[in-house]
Amino acid sequence: MTNALVIATNPQVSALLEAAGKVGDVTVLAVGTPAEAFAEAAKVVSFELAEGTPAEAAAPAVAKIVAGLDASIIFTSDASADRVLAGAVAAALDAPIFRGVKEVSAESVEVARFGGIATETLPTSQKLVLLLDGGKEVSGSGAQAETADGELAPAKVISEDTSAGTQVNLPAASKIVACGRGFKNEEDLQLARSLADTIGAEVACSRPLAEGADWFDRDLYVGVSGAKVAPDFYFALGISGQLQHTAGMQDSKTVVAINSDENAPIFKLADYGIVGDLYEVLPALTEALSK
Numbered sequence: 001m002t003n004a005l006v007i008a009t010n011p012q013v014s015a016l017l018e019a020a021g022k023v024g025d026v027t028v029l030a031v032g033t034p035a036e037a038f039a040e041a042a043k044v045v046s047f048e049l050a051e052g053t054p055a056e057a058a059a060p061a062v063a064k065i066v067a068g069l070d071a072s073i074i075f076t077s078d079a080s081a082d083r084v085l086a087g088a089v090a091a092a093l094d095a096p097i098f099r100g101v102k103e104v105s106a107e108s109v110e111v112a113r114f115g116g117i118a119t120e121t122l123p124t125s126q127k128l129v130l131l132l133d134g135g136k137e138v139s140g141s142g143a144q145a146e147t148a149d150g151e152l153a154p155a156k157v158i159s160e161d162t163s164a165g166t167q168v169n170l171p172a173a174s175k176i177v178a179c180g181r182g183f184k185n186e187e188d189l190q191l192a193r194s195l196a197d198t199i200g201a202e203v204a205c206s207r208p209l210a211e212g213a214d215w216f217d218r219d220l221y222v223g224v225s226g227a228k229v230a231p232d233f234y235f236a237l238g239i240s241g242q243l244q245h246t247a248g249m250q251d252s253k254t255v256v257a258i259n260s261d262e263n264a265p266i267f268k269l270a271d272y273g274i275v276g277d278l279y280e281v282l283p284a285l286t287e288a289l290s291k
């Protein structure tokens with residue numbers, strides 16, 4: 001049986017554990033996070049970090065520990081610190097590293113390639129490092145962990161720039177109203193927020209509205225370099241449907257697009273398309289849906 005390894009820097013790894021369980025026996029390497037939570041794993045290895053040491057500092061040690069464990073498929077969450085660990089592990093194992101994981105089984109892993117226009121099937125007989133949305137927090141008690149140690153990289157936190165950020169978990173949303181450059185002013189987003197309030201949806205955006213316009217937090221844009229979502233309903237409002245955006249939402253069950261350009265690429269994957277000015281269509285749609 002293939003062995004799977006989950007590298008956890010925090011307990012929010014339910015999706016990683018579930019995916020790893022499909023591959024084989026699961027070992028968890030807990031890096032700077034209490035190991036008790038991972039009681040369901042076949043084996044738990046704990047690498048402790050002193051208070052204030054960033055998980056990234058553990059990269060060289062984690063790479064060495066993983067190389068010494070009998071694991072073929074390595075799972076980490078797609079968060080910034082975890083990506084550093086994943087890169088170090090991939091280099092140490094000489095293994096390819098993938099985001100866009102679509103399907104995992106004991107025999108193979110399907111990943112989206114080239115921004116989602118193709119799917120590649122990889123056998124689990126080769127070593128792979130996979131980055132996934134970590135999932136929900138797991139809790140447990142009584143896991144017997146082996147401890148591991150190793151050298152830390154000379155990384156330290158020199159300053160913190162904290163912001164309230166967002167509490168929205170886009171990948172878990174069942175309805176998303178996404179705004180694009182069809183919105184001319186930040187205050188016009190209220191039109192989208194009214195629709196979202198009416199139908200109980202989360203509000204998201206295309207990248208230019210989060211990077212550049214700064215109208216949204218950066219974790220609220222959808223796409224190849226943003227959030228990957230697959231809600232029941234995805235409203236694309238004034239979004240052209242460039243590949244870099246659709247790669248993040250093409251698995252949505254029902255896509256509704258509103259765009260003034262009848263040739264906008266978003267209409268190719270829309271289940272319902274409205275050719276029109278969102279400033280006219282949105283108030284009418286919101287009113288109709290509120291009845």
Ligand SMILES: Cc1cc2nc3c(=O)[nH]c(=O)nc-3n(C[C@H](O)[C@H](O)[C@H](O)COP(=O)(O)OP(=O)(O)OC[C@H]3O[C@@H](n4cnc5c(N)ncnc54)[C@H](O)[C@@H]3O)c2cc1C
Nearest residue numbers: 180181182206207223224225226238239240244245260278
């Ligand atoms: C390396 C790289 C990574 C990228 N990653 C991402 C990513 O993760 N996510 C992402 O979103 N983008 C990403 N991009 C950017 C991407 O290529 C597009 O530029 C972006 O998605 C376009 O956003 P948009 O659809 O909002 O804007 P536009 O492409 O400008 O489209 C605006 C649309 O609004 C319509 N419109 C205008 N006025 C109205 C109106 N009044 N009513 C109705 N419709 C109207 C227009 O017809 C047009 O179709 C990336 C780009 C690069 C190079």
